[in-house]
Each structure stands twice: as structure tokens, then as C-alpha cells.
Amino acid sequence: MDPYKHRPSSSHSSPFFTTNSGAPVWNNNSSLTVGSRGPILLEDYHLLEKLAQFDRERIPERVVHARGVSAKGFFEVTHDISHLTCADFLRAPGVQTPVIVRFSTVVHERASPETLRDPRGFAVKFYTREGNFDLVGNNMPVFFIRDGIKFPDMVHAFKPNPKSNIQENWRILDFFSHLPESLHMFTFLFDDVGVPQDYRHMEGFGVHAYTLINKSGKAHYVKFHWKPTCGVKCLLEDDCVAVGGANHSHATKDLYDSIAAGSYPEWKLFIQTMDPEHEDRFDFDPLDVTKTWPEDIFPLQPVGRMVLNKNIDNFFTESEQLAFCPAIVVPGIHYSDDKLLQTRIFSYADTQRHRLGPNYLMLPVNAPKCAHHNNHHDGFMNFIHRDEEVNYFPSRFDTVRHAERFPIPPRICTGIREKCVIEKENNFKQPGERYRSFDPERQERFICRWVTALSDPRATHEIRNIWINYWSQCDKSLGEKLASRLNIKPSL
Ligand code: HEM
Numbered sequence: 001m002d003p004y005k006h007r008p009s010s011s012h013s014s015p016f017f018t019t020n021s022g023a024p025v026w027n028n029n030s031s032l033t034v035g036s037r038g039p040i041l042l043e044d045y046h047l048l049e050k051l052a053q054f055d056r057e058r059i060p061e062r063v064v065h066a067r068g069v070s071a072k073g074f075f076e077v078t079h080d081i082s083h084l085t086c087a088d089f090l091r092a093p094g095v096q097t098p099v100i101v102r103f104s105t106v107v108h109e110r111a112s113p114e115t116l117r118d119p120r121g122f123a124v125k126f127y128t129r130e131g132n133f134d135l136v137g138n139n140m141p142v143f144f145i146r147d148g149i150k151f152p153d154m155v156h157a158f159k160p161n162p163k164s165n166i167q168e169n170w171r172i173l174d175f176f177s178h179l180p181e182s183l184h185m186f187t188f189l190f191d192d193v194g195v196p197q198d199y200r201h202m203e204g205f206g207v208h209a210y211t212l213i214n215k216s217g218k219a220h221y222v223k224f225h226w227k228p229t230c231g232v233k234c235l236l237e238d239d240c241v242a243v244g245g246a247n248h249s250h251a252t253k254d255l256y257d258s259i260a261a262g263s264y265p266e267w268k269l270f271i272q273t274m275d276p277e278h279e280d281r282f283d284f285d286p287l288d289v290t291k292t293w294p295e296d297i298f299p300l301q302p303v304g305r306m307v308l309n310k311n312i313d314n315f316f317t318e319s320e321q322l323a324f325c326p327a328i329v330v331p332g333i334h335y336s337d338d339k340l341l342q343t344r345i346f347s348y349a350d351t352q353r354h355r356l357g358p359n360y361l362m363l364p365v366n367a368p369k370c371a372h373h374n375n376h377h378d379g380f381m382n383f384i385h386r387d388e389e390v391n392y393f394p395s396r397f398d399t400v401r402h403a404e405r406f407p408i409p410p411r412i413c414t415g416i417r418e419k420c421v422i423e424k425e426n427n428f429k430q431p432g433e434r435y436r437s438f439d440p441e442r443q444e445r446f447i448c449r450w451v452t453a454l455s456d457p458r459a460t461h462e463i464r465n466i467w468i469n470y471w472s473q474c475d476k477s478l479g480e481k482l483a484s485r486l487n488i489k490p491s492l
């Protein structure tokens with residue numbers, strides 16, 4: 001059975017026009033008027049219905065990641081990790097699970113160009129036999145901030161100036177001058193990977209540490225990595241002008257055309273794992289979303305592959321109405337105490353109730369493909385017909401029982417209530433290492449992008465100094481180069 005098929009749909013079409021309620025329309029060319037010159041009668045129900053539907057054709061765009069595109073395919077396990085997790089869809093090599101993936105840009109509106117410097121979203125929904133698992137990641141392995149209370153401010157700084165409706169560097173530099181934890185993410189955003197060539201040639205990352213738990217209840221922290229088999233490719237500034245000048249949907253077109261031509265994009269999934277008992281051994285906090293885990297200590301372990309072999313049939317129902325949420329996990333996979341991840345657990349379902357309505361999980365693209373049941377129901381746009389009489393629990397008439405218990409992280413949580421910053425901030429080491437790993441041309445491009453940003457006339461002397469100071473703490477020569485290009489005496 002095609003899981004995407006639902007009624008009413010084009011397969012139930014009639015050869016003539018009807019009203020939404022199915023009555024034939026004998027004329028859809030002209031409004032119903034008194035005489036040939038009007039006025040129009042309110043009883044022209046078909047006209048009113050047609051206009052009213054049109055008036056509501058758009059739903060609010062996503063508050064972030066508004067611009068994007070999705071595609072369908074499957075995930076296949078290639079390596080046994082059942083000693084790490086009891087997740088059913090990871091139970092053995094060869095097991096396949098249907099997926100839908102949405103790629104996106106972050107800051108700008110639904111129809112914005114796809115050549116802008118911006119992180120790219122990389123969200124995967126696995127339709128498993130034990131419910132959906134949403135791995136809602138990005139193409140960069142870290143994030144700008146580590147506490148979700150700053151997320152709305154961060155988005156406001158990146159979004160257009162509310163007065164001019166233009167994205168302005170001075171606002172971004174001003175905001176992040178208070179947040180040196182963002183430096184590591186900026187070594188990705190202002191690097192070449194800040195503009196991927198298209199969605200096929202980019203990596204994906206779960207970004208946060210999650211937790212895998214096996215049948216015996218043993219937990220491991222885990223980080224997820226997607227590697228494209230066709231390699232990573234980026235657009236440099238001149239390429240952006242060439243590609244974007246003629247074509248503001250080049251990445252959407254590239255994905256659609258590749259799949260339509262049978263050249264299916266593929267990613268390999270790798271994990272890094274860490275025993276939670278070892279979490280204090282490092283000079284960084286492994287649950288800090290601004291840090292990567294060094295691959296020499298935590299090697300990438302192969303898990304599976306994902307192939308996108310089917311384009312969506314309808315952009316609205318399978319991309320606009322698609323809803324991902326990091327809270328959506330399955331037995332064997334759990335969150336971690338990463339504060340940013342914990343905030344996301346609330347925010348996604350909340351925005352989706354606003355964006356799509358309280359029953360958004362009933363929409364075919366979001367609904368689980370496995371049998372499911374509970375007594376949360378009704379509200380606006382309920383479209384499931386329920387015929388039971390017992391919609392409460394417990395009941396002597398209801399045969400539904402609790403599922404078998406599955407293991408959750410065994411860690412004991414204690415502590416006093418606090419509002420504070422994590423202990424091991426270590427904001428400068430990893431960005432410095434990353435900058436030094438670039439070859440000289442790549443370092444030069446990175447510097448040029450910073451010089452351009454810091455040259456914004458509204459970036460004050462104080463703001464420029466703070467940034468030069470920050471980059472000097474990451475790498476002394478980087479700070480010096482920025483200072484000399486900007487004609488500023490370094491304060492360090
Ligand atoms: C506390 C921090 C964050 C908050 C509050 C937040 C909030 C949101 C919201 C409200 C949306 C729109 C969802 C919708 O309308 O369906 C969204 C989309 C998205 N976010 Fe976040 N976000 C946060 C951090 C992150 C991080 C760290 C990542 C990457 C790991 C990320 C990746 C995404 C992606 C990929 C989407 C688009 C999903 C899609 O394609 O529909 N976000 N975020």
C-alpha cells in the first residue's frame with residue numbers, strides 16, 4: 001500500500017468540476033449575477049468557496065528554515081550496532097526503513113535564493129515499526145549558542161533588520177560579540193562550507209550528543225554524521241554570482257533532477273560514541289553543542305546508508321506540511337542533557353501546532369506508518385474517524401495496555417536550581433585548531449569574509465576590537481591579520 005495515498009485525492013477525481021462538497025458545477029466561468037451586468041448574488045456558493053479557499057492557500061512559513069525541499073527514500077543498516085542500542089530499525093544489517101528528508105536554508109524567507117551564506121538544515125524522518133525517529137540536524141557539526149534561551153535573540157539578529165527588512169552584519173556582530181561560544185560555528189559559516197554547492201554535496205550532523213541505550217540498559221552518548229558519497233562541494237563567491245544570478249532555486253532543481261534522472265543521492269551514516277562514565281575526562285564538555293568530539297579519540301563508526309530515490313509528489317503536502325521535531329525518538333535512542341537540545345524538545349511541536357494546527361501529526365507525511373493509539377484527540381481539523389466508546393484509561397472495557405517497558409538512561413540527576421553557564425566553556429581552542437587546519441588559500445578566504453563583515457560601517461570600533469580579540473585568542477596570527485587589514489592596533 002502506498003503510504004502517501006489518502007482521500008480525498010486526485011485519484012478520486014470526477015470528469016467535471018464540483019463544489020468541495022461534491023455537487024456538480026455547471027458553470028465556473030462567470031459569477032452568478034442579477035441580469036448580465038450584476039450585482040453578484042451572495043448565494044453563489046461556488047464563487048464564495050473558490051475565493052475563500054484561495055484566500056487561505058498559504059500557511060505561515062517556518063519561522064526559521066522556511067526555504068527548503070524534501071525527497072523520499074530509504075535507510076539501510078550496513079553494520080550491526082545492536083550492542084549499543086535496542087532501536088528496532090537498527091536491529092541488524094540489511095534492515096531498511098522508509099525516510100523523508102528535508103534540506104533547507106535557515107534565515108531567509110520561503111522563496112529566498114539558495115546561494116546565500118547560511119547553515120543548511122538536514123532533517124531526516126525515519127518511519128520505523130516503533131514510531132517515527134526525527135534526526136533534525138544541520139550541515140555543520142556545532143551550533144552558535146549553547147542555551148536555548150538565547151535562540152529567539154539569535155534569530156532576530158540574523159533575520160532582516162525590522163526597520164529596513166535587510167540582513168545587516170553590524171547586528172549579527174553586535175549580538176555575537178557577547179557570545180564567544182559562537183566562534184567555533186563561525187569557523188564553519190565563514191568557511192567555504194558556508195555555501196554548499198547544492199544539497200547533494202553536503203554533510204549532515206545530528207549536532208547534539210544523543211544517547212543510545214541497549215537492551216541491558218547500558219547508555220552511550222552518541223553523535224550522528226551523514227557523509228555524501230558524491231563528496232562535499234561548495235560555491236565560492238564568484239560561483240554564487242554565476243549560479244544565483246540566473247537561478248534562485250538551483251539546489252532544489254539539482255536534487256529534483258538528479259532523482260528524476262535515476263542518479264540517486266546517497267549518504268553514509270556514521271556514529272561517534274562515548275561512555276558517559278568518561279564524560280569528565282576531557283577539556284571540553286561533551287554535551288556542549290559548540291564542541292566536536294575529536295575523531296582520533298572517538299573514531300567514526302559506520303552504521304548504514306541512506307538513498308533518496310523518490311521525489312515528492314506534491315510540494316505543499318510533503319514539504320510545507322512536513323513537521324520535524326527533535327523530541328520524536330524511538331526506544332533505544334534518547335536525548336542528552338545538552339541544554340540546547342532540551343529547549344528544542346519543546347519548541348518544534350509548539351511552533352507546529354501554530355503553523356499547521358493541533359492535529360498536524362495526523363497529516364499523512366507526519367503520521368507514523370505503524371499502528372498507533374492513544375486518547376489524545378479532536379480539536380481543529382481532526383480528520384480521523386474514531387468509533388470507540390471508551391476514550392479513557394484505565395478501563396475494564398478497554399483492551400489496550402501499556403507497551404513493554406524499554407530502557408531509558410539510568411543516570412541519576414541531582415543539583416540545586418541554577419541559571420548559569422556550563423563550567424568548561426573552552427571557547428577558543430577548537431576554533432583555533434580548525435582555522436589552522438585550513439590551507440593558506442582557505443585561510444585567506446576566511447579572513448576576507450571577516451574583513452568584509454567587520455567593515456560594515458555600523459560595526460563600531462568597540463565591536464571590531466572585541467572580534468579581533470576573540471580571533472586572537474583562537475589563533476594569534478589570525479587576530480593580527482584581521483587587525484592589520486582593518487587598520488586596527490590589536491589590543492592583545
Ligand atoms: C534552542 C535552539 C533551537 C530552537 C528553539 C529551534 C527552533 C526551530 C523552529 C521553531 C523551527 C521551525 C519548525 C517548523 O516550523 O516546523 C526549526 C526548524 C529547524 N531547525 Fe531548529 N531550533 C534550534 C536549534 C537548532 C539546531 C541546533 C539545529 C541543528 C542541529 C536545528 C535544525 C533545524 C532544522 C533542520 C529545521 C528545519 C526542519 C524542517 O526542514 O522542517 N535547529 N527550529
Ligand SMILES: *[C@@H]1O[C@H](CO)[C@@H](O)[C@H](O)[C@H]1NC(C)=O
Binds near residue numbers: 026027028029
Ligand atoms: C467557459 O469558457 C470557455 C472558454 O473560456 C468556454 O469554452 C466554455 O464554453 C465556457 N463554459 C460555459 C458553461 O460558459
Ligand SMILES: *[C@@H]1O[C@H](CO)[C@@H](O)[C@H](O)[C@H]1NC(C)=O
Binds near residue numbers: 084217
Ligand atoms: C550492553 O552494553 C554492555 C556494555 O557495553 C554490554 O556488556 C552488554 O552485553 C550489552 N547488552 C546487549 C544486550 O547488547
Ligand SMILES: *[C@@H]1O[C@H](CO)[C@@H](O)[C@H](O)[C@H]1NC(C)=O
Binds near residue numbers: 247249253
Ligand atoms: C539553474 O541551476 C540548475 C542546476 O544547477 C541548472 O540545471 C539550470 O540550468 C540553471 N538555470 C539557469 C538559468 O542557470
Ligand SMILES: CC(=O)N[C@H]1CO[C@H](CO)[C@@H](O)[C@@H]1O
Binds near residue numbers: 017026027
Ligand atoms: C464545467 C466547466 O464549465 N468547466 C470549465 C471551467 O472553466 C474552464 C476555464 O475557463 C473551462 O476550460 C472548463 O471547461
